[in-house]
Amino acid sequence: MFSPLEKRKVVIVVMTGNMLLDFSGPSDVFTNANNCLQSLQSADGYEVLIAAPTADRKVIANTGVEIHCPYSAMEITTPIDTLIICGNDFRESSVAKFTDFYKWLSKINTGNTRRIASVCGGAFTLAKVGLLDGKRATTHWDLSDRLKKEYPGVLVNANHFFTNDGNIYTSAGVSSGIDLSLALVEEDFGKDIAIRVARKLVFYLSRPGFQTQFGNLLPVYESENIAQKIQYWLIGHLHESLEVSRLAGEMNMSTRNFTRVFHKETGIPPAKFIEKLRVETARKFLEDTDIPLERIAEQCGLGNLVSMRRTFLRHLMTTPSDYRRIFKTALKDAGIEDLLINQSPEDINTV
The missing domain is CATH 1.10.10.60 (Homeodomain-like)
Incomplete structure (x- = not known):
């Protein structure tokens, strides 16, 4: 199904209400991996598809930027090498417009997709369709307690920048999507290519520390607490x-x-x-x-x-x-x- 002679198809789904870096970071990693492979005269690489979760292919980021994606996720029916869900839209008013997308995502499995990943709040989208049931996962430190509460079947660990359980990969907030994408490139093409990409992006191949260092140890309590x-x-x-x-x-x-x-x-x-x-x-x-x-x-x-x-x-x-x-x-x-x-x-x- 996943022919080594073909470019690895990476589908990056851009959820509304996300930060631009949620999807642009991973996209830049895979695109720069292509450049590095081409400089070595390698025919390997990625076919990167940016897709919207809606039929109109439009996404509004939380910066107010309107993104016109080349594809709608539901239009992609051929096998996928790596599917990445970037961010999430937690507004109640947005749930209805994602109905078709959730149906499409619920059909994703190891038979048609080699790897499934998420960036930041994208873990909630995977959890919603059952892809994280019984799986170890992470998300942004500020969302970890909410993920535990809403989806108790998910084994949430907010310490790491990214984690994987089988073919499911989840990453923490924003720039952690770059950490994860570099790890996927290393998994596919080795450490040397991944290091070349990291240097291009002026980024760590393996960032030191833990996500815990970025979060607050104490929540913000109500004034009456x-x-x-x-x-x-x-x-x-x-x-x-x-x-x-x-x-x-x-x-x-x-x-x-x-x-x-x-x-x-x-x-x-x-x-x-x-x-x-x-x-x-x-x-x-x-x-x-x-x-x-x-x-x-x-x-x-x-x-x-x-x-x-x-x-x-x-x-x-x-x-x-x-x-x-x-x-x-x-x-x-x-x-x-x-x-x-x-x-x-x-x-x-x-x-």
């Missing part, structure tokens, strides 16, 4: 010992009732919340300042360097020094470091 009510006070006292009884006192509650209400409203015990808040505060210092690591550990209540390193590895899968190297702001501090050093702990959260 007990965590939101006490968080402002906590930030100014992270360098102190914070027993649950002290937090309960600040809320004029008994320790037992505070612990019960806190766990019910946040899903985690107070001690775990405080640890995550300390890490979130420390990572902000690492991103925005050159304050020494020892001072950050002390200021955020993370103990010494050894204990801060251990805590960062547990939550972010990286060390404080590596986190600073990767995520430190590209802009000059413009005085923020001196301001923070001279502030009292109670004022830190106002910067």
Whole structure:
């Protein structure tokens, strides 16, 4: 069915409401792979088809750009080497217009498609038609909890930039589609070609780190949530010992009732919340300042360097020094470091 003498057909379906890089990134990877293969006088390569999930072939990106695709996905009836669903449209009003596309996608199987992949919210589209049932999958870190809730049969792991289970490949947010596409090129034509493509795109062949490092450890709570009510006070006292009884006192509650209400409203015990808040505060210092690591550990209540390193590895899968190297702001501090050093702990959260 998949003849080695033919170009590998890559169908990239552009969902509405997506980011442009969701589909343009993978498209550029496969197109540049063709260029690299041609420079080596190889007849191998990809036939890249950009398709819309609607019959009119039109897609509106969340940037407002209207994309006129050469194909509608439903027009493609011949075998596909690699199918990639890029992004998703979560608007309730858009569900009806995708009916035909979902019918088409539900017929995709190993008999007519060698590999099936998704970028970012595209995992929801695969899950909707049952392609992720019982499969390991990932999606954008900000969507992982929603994917778990809406499709409990999917084994969601939000740590990785991309993952695969059999012939199903899923990737995290936006640029992770490039990570995945480079891995697919390496799988098809070897590491040397994939490296050539990565260099052309000024991109890592295998990007260091984990998606966890980009997400927030703590969600944004409603104003009435007990965590939101006490968080402002906590930030100014992270360098102190914070027993649950002290937090309960600040809320004029008994320790037992505070612990019960806190766990019910946040899903985690107070001690775990405080640890995550300390890490979130420390990572902000690492991103925005050159304050020494020892001072950050002390200021955020993370103990010494050894204990801060251990805590960062547990939550972010990286060390404080590596986190600073990767995520430190590209802009000059413009005085923020001196301001923070001279502030009292109670004022830190106002910067």
